[in-house]
Every structure is written in C-alpha cells, then in structure tokens.
Amino acid sequence: MSYAVSTSITVQQGLLGRVPPLWWAIALLLVAMPMIASNFVLFQIFGWTFILGMISLSLMFLAGYGGMVSLIQMTVGALAGYLVAILGTSGVPTISLGWPWWLYIPAAIIVAALFGTLVGALAVRTEGIYTIMITLAIASAFFYFTRQNYGLFNGYTGFNNVVPPALFGIDWRQPAPFYYLTLACASLAYFAVVYVSRSPFGLALQGVRDNPRRMSALGFSVTAHRILAYTFSSVIAAVGGILLVWQNAQVSPGTAGIPQVIDILVIAVVGGIKRPIGPFIGALIYVLLRVYSPDVLLAFGLSGERFKLLIGLGFLVIVFFSPDGVLGLWEKFKARRAKQADPLRMGRP
Amino acid sequence: MQSFYKRHPVWSVILLILIAGFLWLVITPWPPGLEEVMGRKRIFLNAVLSGITLGALYFLVASGFTLVFGLMRNVNLAHGSLYLLGGYLGYEIANATGMWLLAFPIVFVLVGALGLLLQHQVFRRMEGEELRQTLVTIGISVVLADIMLWIWGGQSYQVLSPDWLSGPMTLPLVISLRPNGDPVYLTYPQVRIAILIAAIVIGLAMWLVLNRSRLGMLIRAGVDDREMLAASGVRIQYVFLAVFAFGAGMAGMAGIVGGTFQSLTPGEDTRFLLASLVVVIVGGMGSIPGAALGALIIGLAEQIGLVYAPTYSVVFTFLIMALVLAFRPQGLLGAGR
Numbered sequence: 001m002s003y004a005v006s007t008s009i010t011v012q013q014g015l016l017g018r019v020p021p022l023w024w025a026i027a028l029l030l031v032a033m034p035m036i037a038s039n040f041v042l043f044q045i046f047g048w049t050f051i052l053g054m055i056s057l058s059l060m061f062l063a064g065y066g067g068m069v070s071l072i073q074m075t076v077g078a079l080a081g082y083l084v085a086i087l088g089t090s091g092v093p094t095i096s097l098g099w100p101w102w103l104y105i106p107a108a109i110i111v112a113a114l115f116g117t118l119v120g121a122l123a124v125r126t127e128g129i130y131t132i133m134i135t136l137a138i139a140s141a142f143f144y145f146t147r148q149n150y151g152l153f154n155g156y157t158g159f160n161n162v163v164p165p166a167l168f169g170i171d172w173r174q175p176a177p178f179y180y181l182t183l184a185c186a187s188l189a190y191f192a193v194v195y196v197s198r199s200p201f202g203l204a205l206q207g208v209r210d211n212p213r214r215m216s217a218l219g220f221s222v223t224a225h226r227i228l229a230y231t232f233s234s235v236i237a238a239v240g241g242i243l244l245v246w247q248n249a250q251v252s253p254g255t256a257g258i259p260q261v262i263d264i265l266v267i268a269v270v271g272g273i274k275r276p277i278g279p280f281i282g283a284l285i286y287v288l289l290r291v292y293s294p295d296v297l298l299a300f301g302l303s304g305e306r307f308k309l310l311i312g313l314g315f316l317v318i319v320f321f322s323p324d325g326v327l328g329l330w331e332k333f334k335a336r337r338a339k340q341a342d343p344l345r346m347g348r349p
Numbered sequence: 350m351q352s353f354y355k356r357h358p359v360w361s362v363i364l365l366i367l368i369a370g371f372l373w374l375v376i377t378p379w380p381p382g383l384e385e386v387m388g389r390k391r392i393f394l395n396a397v398l399s400g401i402t403l404g405a406l407y408f409l410v411a412s413g414f415t416l417v418f419g420l421m422r423n424v425n426l427a428h429g430s431l432y433l434l435g436g437y438l439g440y441e442i443a444n445a446t447g448m449w450l451l452a453f454p455i456v457f458v459l460v461g462a463l464g465l466l467l468q469h470q471v472f473r474r475m476e477g478e479e480l481r482q483t484l485v486t487i488g489i490s491v492v493l494a495d496i497m498l499w500i501w502g503g504q505s506y507q508v509l510s511p512d513w514l515s516g517p518m519t520l521p522l523v524i525s526l527r528p529n530g531d532p533v534y535l536t537y538p539q540v541r542i543a544i545l546i547a548a549i550v551i552g553l554a555m556w557l558v559l560n561r562s563r564l565g566m567l568i569r570a571g572v573d574d575r576e577m578l579a580a581s582g583v584r585i586q587y588v589f590l591a592v593f594a595f596g597a598g599m600a601g602m603a604g605i606v607g608g609t610f611q612s613l614t615p616g617e618d619t620r621f622l623l624a625s626l627v628v629v630i631v632g633g634m635g636s637i638p639g640a641a642l643g644a645l646i647i648g649l650a651e652q653i654g655l656v657y658a659p660t661y662s663v664v665f666t667f668l669i670m671a672l673v674l675a676f677r678p679q680g681l682l683g684a685g686r
Contacts, residue, residue: 069480122671125678129424129479130634133626134674140623141667148660258619262487269484306499312491319484 030183039175045291047178047247049283050186054240056268056279057186058233061193064273065202066229067209070123072135074264075142076116076234077241078256082146082153083108084162084242085251091161092154101165105242112238113231120230124223139261147253158252162245173246182243186280189236193276196232205229266315272327281326286311394535396656397649402541402610404648405548409603411625411632411640412555413596419572419635420592422479423472426486428600429622430493435460435601436608436617437497440506443605449511452605457598464597468590490618498615508608510540518542544606551599552641559637568592572635627666631673633683642681 034042059073087104090096099107119138123131146153164172164181172181196202205225207215212222245251254260263286271282293307322328375394414428438459439452446452467489475481517536559565567588570578579585607613607621624647632643647666654662673681 122674125674129422129483130630132483133424133630134670137623137626137630137667137670140619141664144663145661148663150660258623262491265484265487266491306495309492309495309499312488312495316485316488316492319481319488 034176034179042179043175043247045284045287047175047182047243049280049287050182051240051244051247051283052264052267052286053280053283054186054189054243055237056264056271056283057189057193057276058237058240059264059268060271060273060276060279061197061233061236062229063268064275065197065205065209066226068123068226068229069132069265070120070135070230070233071132071139071261071265072116072119072123073233073237074241074261075139075256076112076119076237077244078146078251079115079142080108080112080238080241081162081245081251081255082159083111084245085159086152088162088165090159092159095152095154096159101167108242109235109238112241113234116234116237117227117231120227120234123230124226136258136261139256140258143253143257146256153253156253158250158255160250162251163249164246173249178247182247185239185243189239190276190280192236197276201225201228266311268325270315270318270325272325274324275327278325278327285314285326289314391535392656395537396653398535398537398541400649400652401645402545402648403652404645405545406603406606406610406644407621407624407628407648408548408552408641408644409606410600410621411628411644412552412637413599414625415629415632415635415637415640416568416592417596418629420568420575421472421589424479424483424486425596426483426622427467427490427493428596428625429618429620430490430497431460431464431597431600432604432607432621433497433613433615433618434463434493435604436508436613437501437506437604438601439605440508440608440613443508449508449514449609452508453602456601456605460601460604461594461598464594465590467597468593472593473586473589490622494615494618497618501613503615505612505614506608507612508605510609514540514543538610541610544610547606552637555637564588564591627670629680630670631680633680636680636682639680639682 033046037046055073055077058076059070062073063069084104085092086095087097087099087107088101089098097104119135122138123134126134146158147156149155166172170177172178197206204215204220207218208220208222208225215225216222241255245255248255267282267286268279269282270285271280272278289311290307293310297306297310318325322332324331375397410428410432414425417423417425417428435456439456442452442455443449471485471489472482475485516539518539520535520537520542557565559568567578567583570583571585571588575585578588603621604613607617611617628640628643628647630643631646632639632641646669650665650669651662654665658665677683
C-alpha cells in the first residue's frame with residue numbers, strides 16, 4: 001500500500017519536478033514574448049533564430065548523437081523550400097503547379113527527406129572528415145545546379161512571393177502569428193530530438209557513434225541506423241527550410257550557398273553540439289551578431305560590412321577555447337562553482 | 350600496369366578501346382558524318398585542351414592539399430583562401446615589378462611562411478583532433494576571405510602574362526583539310542601551354558622528390574604510419590612543417606596561374622577549395638598520381654561538359670565524384686584503408 005502511494009508521488013514529481021523551474025520561466029517568457037517585444041524583434045530576431053536553430057538542430061542530431069558532421073542540412077532545407085515554391089504558388093506562375101497546401105507541404109518534406117536519405121546513404125560510406133568533404137561537395141553541386149537550371153529551379157533569380165497559405169483566415173507572415181508558428185515548430189523539433197535521443201533507436205545510434213564495431217557485433221545494423229538518422233534530421237531541416245523560405249518570401253540558389261551551408265555548422269558548433277538546446281543558443285548569438293554588429297562596428301568607426309570578420313573571429317575563439325561551444329563554457333563555469341561550493345558533490349553531474 | 354591487366358582483363362580492354370578511340374578523335378581529321386553529330390572538330394579539340402590545362406591548374410592546387418591530408422590527416426579547408434591570397438599577392442608583385450616570373454618565388458615564400466605559421470601556431474596545438482582542426486580551418490577561411498575582401502574589394506583582377514608568352518601558337522594537330530588537301534592546324538594560347546608544361550614538370554619533380562629522396566622517403570613513411578616514424582627517431586614536426594609550407598606555397602603559386610588565365614574574385618577561394626576536394630576524392634586521398642589523374646578527369650569533364658551540355662557541366666563533376674564514392678570510396682588511386 002505504502003509502496004503504491006510512493007510511486008504515485010514519484011510520478012507526480014516526474015511530471016512537474018523533473019523540469020527545472022528555469023525552463024518553465026523560459027517557456028513562459030517565450031509564450032508571452034509578443035506582448036513585450038516589438039514586431040521587428042518577433043519576426044526578424046526570434047523568427048530567424050528559431051528557423052536557423054531548427055536547421056542547426058538537425059545537424060546537431062547527426063553530429064552529437066550520430067557522430068556524423070554533415071554540411072547537407074541547409075541544402076535539404078533549401079530543397080524543401082524550392083519544392084514548396086514549385087508545387088505550391090509563387091511569383092513565377094509558369095513553373096509553380098499551384099497544388100493545395102495539404103498536398104504540397106507534406107510532399108516537400110517527404111521529397112527533401114528522401115534527398116537527405118540518399119545523400120546520407122552516400123555519406124555513411126565514409127567517416128569523420130570525409131563526411132564533411134562529401135556533404136560539402138554535394139551541397140555546392142546543388143548550389144551550382146540550381147543556379148544554372150532554369151526549367152525547374154528558375155536559375156539565378158529563384159522564386160519570389162512564396163508565402164504561407166492563409167490557414168484559419170490568419171496571415172501567417174504577420175509578426176505575431178509567424179512568431180508562434182516558428183516557436184511551435186522549433187519546440188516540436190526540439191522535443192522530437194530529445195524524445196528520439198532517449199528512444200531505443202536514439203540509444204542505438206549513440207552506441208554506433210561510440211563504437212560501431214561493438215554495435216555491429218551485437219547485431220545492430222550500423223549503416224541502417226546512420227541512414228535513418230539522416231532521414232530523421234532531414235525532416236527537421238526540411239521544416240526549417242520551408243519556414244525560412246516563408247520568412248524571406250523568396251528562395252534562390254543563395255539560400256543554400258556555400259557561406260550559408262558553413263553558417264549552419266558555425267551556429268551548431270558555437271552553441272554546443274552535445275545537447276539539443278545548443279543550436280538554438282548558437283542561432284540566437286548568430287542572429288544578434290548579424291543584425292546588430294553593423295551598428296556596433298560603425299560605432300567603432302569600422303565599416304558595417306565587416307560583420308563576417310567578427311563572426312569568423314568569434315567562431316575561431318570558441319573552437320579554440322571550448323570545443324563544446326557556449327554550452328561547454330557554461331558547464332565549465334557551473335562545475336567550477338559547484339566545486340567551490342561543496343567538495344563532496346564534485347563527481348556528480 | 351601488368352598486374353592491373355591481370356586483375357581486371359575486361360576493364361583493361363575497355364579502357365584501351367576508349368583511349369584508342371579518343372586518340373583517333375584527336376589525331377585524324379573528322380569525316381563529315383561525325384561533324385554533324387559532335388559539331389566542329391576545332392570546338393572539340395579546344396574543349397579537350399582547355400580541360401587539360403584546367404586540370405593542370407587543379408593539379409597545382411590539389412597536390413598540396415592531398416599531401417597535407419595524407420601526412421597530417423588535416424583537411425585544410427582554408428586551402429582555397431591560400432590560393433586566392435597567392436593570386437592577389439602575385440598580382441600586386443607582378444604589377445609593382447613588372448616581372449611575371451618573379452612573382453612565383455616571392456609568393457611561394459610568402460604564402461609558405463603563412464602556412465608555416467598556421468601549422469606551428471594553430472594545428473600543432475590540436476594534433477589528432479581532426480574535427481577541431483577542420484573547424485578551425487573553416488574559421489580561418491572565413492576570416493581570411495573577409496580580410497581579402499576588405500583589402501582588394503569585390504572587383505575582379507587579372508594577372509597579365511608577359512609578352513613572350515602572350516599570343517597563340519600552332520599545335521601539330523589537324524583540325525580539318527582544306528579543299529586542296531592541305532591540313533589546317535589548331536592554334537592555342539601560348540600561356541596555357543606553358544602552364545601545362547610547368548604543371549607536368551612540377552608534378553614529375555614532386556614524384557621524384559617523393560620517390561627518390563630521403564625527405565620523400567620520410568613523407569611516404571609518415572603517410573603510411575606516422576607514429577612508427579616518430580618512434581624511430583625522426584623529428585616528425587619538422588616534416589609536418591615542411592610539407593604544410595610546401596602545400597601552402599603551391600596553393601599560392603597556383604593562385605598566380607589561376608589569376609593569369611582566369612580571374613581573381615572573392616568567390617574563387619571556395620571554388621578552388623571545392624575543386625581540390627573533388628579532385629582529391631576522385632583521385633584518392635594523399636596520392637600525388639591520384640591528384641593528377643583526378644585533376645585531369647575533373648578538368649576534362651568540366652570543359653567538355655561546358656561545350657556539349659552547358660547547363661549540367663557542374664553536375665557532371667559531382668556525378669563523377671558520387672560514382673567514385675559509390676564504387677571505390679578510397680578514390681581511383683587511393684590505398685585501401
């Protein structure tokens with residue numbers, strides 16, 4: 001009897017107590033953001049942060065849990081964006097097919113995921129740095145192909161006027177609705193990654209990352225797990241890509257140009273590649289730098305165009321001093337404080 | 350060669366037939382039926398020669414890249430930036446002194462010194478951490494690209510070739526026959542031929558150094574097993590420094606070459622980085638003959654594709670890479686690891 005009572009208490013604790021109060025505070029703040037922030041902050045800063053965070057999250061899933069650093073994620077996202085423009089409506093009516101939204105959104109995600117899987121199947125034949133090189137090469141092939149192909153991808157100009165469908169009579173490109181749309185997608189993606197990382201598949205994937213030989217001796221198919229990881233991450237990247245295209249209202253080869261592809265890696269590494277929250281922190285830092293660094297540089301008498309130098313130097317400093325990104329710095333700081341506070345708790349997480 | 354024939358008799362015959370057919374296309378004047386299908390012979394030969402010279406340029410860039418990778422396991426994604434930096438520096442030197450040839454040794458030394466600095470101050474500190482090294486090179490390439498954009502701006506530069514190399518030369522290749530039976534020969538820019546010859550000479554010199562000298566022996570041993578080499582008393586850090594400086598210097602010199610027969614613009618660094626990546630993936634990591642073969646294949650595919658299927662020429666390149674990866678992941682001439 002007493003046993004049953006105690007378990008019910010632990011279950012209650014599990015629901016409420018397992019999530020630290022700080023997280024509840026952040027969640028509340030994010031939900032209430034439209035009441036305090038301006039439209040520019042909502043749409044340009046937070047919308048962009050969530051989108052870039054999602055695409056980087058897909059890279060974080062591959063790199064952190066699968067041990068595969070793939071540079072194809074931005075390309076998968078851009079492909080999904082292109083498909084939305086081609087299958088749905090855009091400013092180029094000669095190419096766009098004008099399908100209804102419930103058809104073209106899933107179609108875009110599925111085709112992009114298939115593409116990501118195919119690239120993954122090619123990339124998992126190699127390991128470590130080879131994977132970076134091969135995915136980078138495929139990403140740039142996509143960039144050059146879209147730039148030269150006018151029949152399907154409309155070449156250099158791409159598609160403009162790609163807007164989200166007016167569901168429930170709401171214009172989803174208004175700042176507050178777009179903020180909630182990206183917030184919902186980003187949190188869904190975040191919790192999906194957390195859930196999958198704790199599922200049997202995710203655990204096996206982490207086993208494959210740590211010791212592929214042992215996992216294959218235990219009867220797990222190493223290749224299948226890796227390719228499936230690409231599929232899962234491609235779905236997240238595709239959703240992020242569609243949102244990105246809706247935010248800019250246009251998609252062009254430059255959406256997945258080589259600098260953009262590298263930026264995703266920079267964001268994931270700066271934020272921290274070990275935990276799913278890292279990419280969002282990295283994306284926030286990146287977006288703040290992108291938006292405000294011209295002003296700061298101008299204040300110091302430098303040309304506002306040098307923000308890339310700033311981002312590159314920041315990235316170099318982080319990689320030099322903390323390979324786990326900003327989160328790694330934070331954890332180091334926490335560990336040191338815990339050490340000072342109570343020497344008996346040192347070894348515990 | 351013989352062992353290859355013994356292992357793959359069918360492939361050898363197919364390869365031989367292909368090579369013979371290609372030579373026939375190059376040497377003989379084309380019959381009218383063929384010209385209808387493939388266009389004029391002049392266009393075909395020009396595409397082939399541009400492909401070979403472009404391959405020579407790719408080889409110059411990629412040889413340093415593949416050597417650095419083979420020895421140090423370091424994917425230097427800043428290699429393209431070193432190429433572009435070499436090109437800009439060469440432009441400045443050639444303009445200031447008026448001597449095109451003088452630019453080569455100076456740029457080799459300058460960019461090589463930058464390579465020394467990078468290897469000694471940056472990569473040595475994170476030896477064995479491949480991913481971190483790669484990330485650092487990405488950061489360096491971003492920073493270098495922006496600094497170069499700052500100094501030289503967004504316009505395109507062209508290094509002028511000296512007078513004794515400008516102008517066309519006649520090659521002993523028959524394009525067509527005049528009605529009276531006289532052969533018409535192909536003319537081609539002299540500077541490109543010079544670059545092709547220089548690339549072949551440099552390639553042969555590298556092969557000789559690698560296979561016939563003590564330093565080359567050390568490098569080859571390091572590529573195979575650097576721990577054992579270090580354990581047998583070789584100061585491997587010096588070998589690393591030498592190879593990295595050499596690779597960087599080669600990239601810088603290739604920048605002058607690229608600036609002479611193409612142009613120097615801010616996007617070129619990533620273009621040549623990707624070209625080196627593809628060349629090295631196709632040819633095989635860490636192999637100089639592999640880099641030569643890969644550069645030749647990619648250069649030819651790019652130029653012939655540009656003539657016969659302009660929209661998809663870039664895709665051909667990557668298709669070749671994907672095929673090689675799918676069927677021979679270690680590259681055409683790469684050692685199986």
